[in-house]
Amino acid sequence: MPDANDRADALERRTPSRIHWVLTAGILGLTAIGVAVMVIVAMTGRPQTTTQPITPPSTAPASPAPEAVAGCPPTTVTVTTARELQAALDAARPGSVIGLASGIYQGTFTLRTGGTADAPVYLCGTAGSILDGGGVQGGYVLHLDRVAYVHLIGFAVRNGQKGVMADQTHNALIQGLQVSQIGDEAVHLRNNSTDNRVADNQISNTGLRRPKFGEGMYIGTAESNWCDVSGCEPDRSDRNTIIGNRISGTTAESVDIKEGTSNGILQQNSFDGSGIDSADSWVDVKGNGWIIDGNVGVNSPMDGFQTHEILDGWGVANIFRNNQATVNGPGYGFALKPANDNVVECSNVSTGAGEGSSNVRCADG
Numbered sequence: 001m002p003d004a005n006d007r008a009d010a011l012e013r014r015t016p017s018r019i020h021w022v023l024t025a026g027i028l029g030l031t032a033i034g035v036a037v038m039v040i041v042a043m044t045g046r047p048q049t050t051t052q053p054i055t056p057p058s059t060a061p062a063s064p065a066p067e068a069v070a071g072c073p074p075t076t077v078t079v080t081t082a083r084e085l086q087a088a089l090d091a092a093r094p095g096s097v098i099g100l101a102s103g104i105y106q107g108t109f110t111l112r113t114g115g116t117a118d119a120p121v122y123l124c125g126t127a128g129s130i131l132d133g134g135g136v137q138g139g140y141v142l143h144l145d146r147v148a149y150v151h152l153i154g155f156a157v158r159n160g161q162k163g164v165m166a167d168q169t170h171n172a173l174i175q176g177l178q179v180s181q182i183g184d185e186a187v188h189l190r191n192n193s194t195d196n197r198v199a200d201n202q203i204s205n206t207g208l209r210r211p212k213f214g215e216g217m218y219i220g221t222a223e224s225n226w227c228d229v230s231g232c233e234p235d236r237s238d239r240n241t242i243i244g245n246r247i248s249g250t251t252a253e254s255v256d257i258k259e260g261t262s263n264g265i266l267q268q269n270s271f272d273g274s275g276i277d278s279a280d281s282w283v284d285v286k287g288n289g290w291i292i293d294g295n296v297g298v299n300s301p302m303d304g305f306q307t308h309e310i311l312d313g314w315g316v317a318n319i320f321r322n323n324q325a326t327v328n329g330p331g332y333g334f335a336l337k338p339a340n341d342n343v344v345e346c347s348n349v350s351t352g353a354g355e356g357s358s359n360v361r362c363a364d365g
Contacts, residue, residue: 010290046098052251067102069154070177072124075099082107085131092121099156106158107134108139109315114147117171123148125126125155127178131292132358133160136183136208140165144172161209167191177201183209185218191229193237200244207251212278214251216271217242222289223311234260241265259314261287271297280331281306281320285342286315293324303331304350307342321365323339330354 005007023153078099079085085105088098094115102176109131115121133141144150148170149180154177157163161183164174168191179201186203189196198217208212219242221235229235238261247269256270256279257264264287271282280302283292287308297304304325309315320343325333332349336342336359345365350357 004144013326015030044058054075067126067128069099069124069126070134071097071151071153073097073120075124079105081105082109082323089123094121094149097122097124100129100300101119101128102126102128104132105132106134108118108133108141108143110140110143111147111150112145114169115149116285117149120151121174122151122153123155124151124153127156129155131155131157131332134160135159135232136161138183142184144169148172149297151175153336156180156184163187163206166196167194169193170195172196174198174281175200180204181208181251182206182214184213185215185256186247186250187216189237189240190218190221190235191237192202192235193240195239197241197243198245199241201246203245203247206249206250207278211251214278215256216247216250217245217255218258219256219264220261223259226260230260235259236262238262240266241267242269242292243267249275251275251277254282254283257283257285257287257290259286259310261290263289264291265293266290268294268319269296271295272299274298281335284308288314288316288318290318291344292318292320292323296324296326298326298328300327300329300331302329303327303335304353305331305335307336307340309338309340316340316342318342319345320348322347323349323356325350325353327351327353332356332359334360337361 001044005103048268062079076297078089078101079088080101082105086109089111090112097123106314131141133139139160140162141157142164144166144349151173153175156178158181163179165187166189186200186206203216206216206253218239221229226232255266273282282297282300283305285307304327305320307318320334329332332355333353334344339360342361345363347365
């Protein structure tokens with residue numbers, strides 16, 4: 001005698017399923033369509049054609065194109081988010097031109113692949129393209145890590161412990177950036193970074209974490225940190241050019257040039273020392289063979305330009321020419337401590353310096 005399962009199986013086999021009905025209806029429908037087509041052909045002598053539906057064009061928004069930036073070639077990749085930016089930096093190769101669309105890119109970013117003399121790597125944006133480090137207590141907003149022939153042009157950097165940090169970086173261009181709201185120093189070339197050009201940047205509001213570390217530009221490394229940074233050897237960040245920058249609102253020096261560095265150029269920059277409370281000059285030169293030429297400074301808590309000898313053999317053979325020092329403070333326009341074969345040419349002009357123009361006699365150029 002069949003059991004319940006057998007009966008259920010038999011019933012399922014006898015009862016048409018939903019699929020069975022659908023297939024049957026579909027076959028009947030196709031048969032009817034075929035008959036209709038045959039009738040039309042018989043009546044007109046032409047087969048009936050059908051019109052295919054037209055797919056509407058995509059309405060998805062296109063990625064915004066970055067604004068043209070002077071000095072930048074056409075972009076090879078455009079980024080709109082922080083994730084896209086770091087991915088583009090990771091994928092960079094000689095000749096890459098990364099365009100920053102306007103917007104805020106929150107995070108800290110690192111570039112580890114550079115370009116060549118004929119095919120630099122570019123990162124380009126406008127003042128509306130803002131790299132935001134998320135807070136002044138930690139992090140480099142943008143880190144150039146052992147790269148060469150990289151051009152950073154036009155965008156803004158803010159809100160990190162350090163703004164732009166370059167380690168073992170060579171032949172780079174840092175131009176037209178706005179660097180502000182920084183915990184320590186704004187732009188730092190260190191760890192044997194050589195032959196770089198830092199030009200036409202606007203730097204303000206540094207030292208928000210530690211005022212004594214709030215320099216605008218910092219070249220090299222203090223001797224006390226050589227073992228941490230440059231293998232216990234002098235940090236020879238040499239032949240760097242710092243030109244045409246506007247620096248204000250720093251809590252320490254506008255430019256601090258460290259022992260171990262040589263043969264750089266500091267030219268045609270402007271300094272406003274009204275906010276300096278943890279240093280006593282706009283410019284402190286502790287390296288060798290620097291040319292300090294055509295700079296303009298106002299408002300210093302003590303001196304305008306200084307030299308210091310931190311180690312024997314350093315802080316020598318630097319030349320000051322064509323600078324204008326409106327000190328409005330109690331010290332000198334040019335204070336060489338000690339003189340050490342440093343030269344203050346007579347082309348320099350000092351006003352508002354309580355001690356006078358310089359503590360050494362000026363020399364003809």
